[in-house]
Amino acid sequence: MTPLHHLDHATLVSYASGALPQALSLATAAHMELCAQCRGQLREAERIGGALVQQHRSTVVPIRGRSAMLARLDEAAPADTPHRPPQPIDADLLPACLHETFGERYSQLQWKTLLPGIRRVQAKGVREGNLMLLNIAPGMAMPVHSHGGSELTLVLKGAYEDRLGLFKPGDIADLDEDIEHQPIVAGDQPCICLAATDAPLRFNGWVSRLLQPLFKI
Template identity: 55%
Template sequence: MKPHHHLDASTLLGHAAGAMPLAFSAVVEAHLAVCAACRQELERAERVGGALVAQQEGAPLADGARQALLERLHAEGAPVAHAARPAAAAPARTDPDLIPRSLRPYFGERFSGLRWRMIGPGVHHVRAQGVDDGHLMLLRTAPGRSVPMHTHGGNELTMILQGAYDDALGHFAPGDVADLDGDVEHQPVTAPGVPCICVAATDAPLRFSGWIARTLQPLFKL
């Protein structure tokens, strides 16, 4: 598995600082387990972030410090392949029924043990338990189906676990992440063959374009 869509630099920075909501952190960890490129970028973020914190000598970070750190990461960023210490290879997950390790505390160990709830034709979900600082859910969409056109009231981080989908941003296959904010409008369409299973974290309700989806949204709390 070699993902082609990766975590945004600000997401990696927030994760390195321990400032991510629990729901988002679980998805980040699932992606890091299969993506050497993002593990190396995380290492670089931790290294640069540690240096900046040391320079502060205990003083609170000034306004704009986050942006300054992102700019410094970009400025000193050699290509990821040249990172100082190669990241360890992620362990192979040979059993397709196993849920990624970082998600098991919220969904259990196996996909076959889940109780999916239908939220639309060909679309089912399972909502995580014990997540109070954001929404975390698994979505299973039948092959060839489309999710209604929508934008995001806040941030959304989605990782494909099985199957694939296409939207205006490209083709998303297992391991890929869609790291989105309110500026993105899209309509994922699942690839033929097998259902697409994703894990998604959000910090605000989605904003659907169609009136049917908007009408049903309060019922399913999406």
């Protein structure tokens, strides 16, 4: 598994500094279990985060704003870091960081129908943000939507595509309020993905908007 879509540096620095909401933090950790490149970049982000803390030790600086953080990262010019070899993966085993909130194995998940062709499992004990597993049938299209804040979507099984490209296992979509898209499941297998948000989605269709309070997404 060699992911092609990765976390941006702003998210990595926010994760390293503990500034991400719990839902986004868990999605970030799950991706890094599957991605050697982002694990290497995290080490550099931790170095930069430590330097920023030293520069601003007298001021509490929220690191959720991407524009300000990206500007600081440009100044820091992160260096390349070595990658460690990929670890073997049990096909039925969820990423270890998700075991407490979802359980250990896909085969033990209790899926609940959200819409025809879309099932989910809501995370347990997540206090900040919204975190869920989605199981979407082949060929199924999600409603067109943008975001009230940040969204991280990690593909665990299967694949989907949207205006940003094709996302396969290990790939993560790191999105903000400027992105509008419509994920569509690619191939003949269901797509299982981990979705984390820190604010409700913004749907274009009136039916989706009416149903949003019921679905809590």
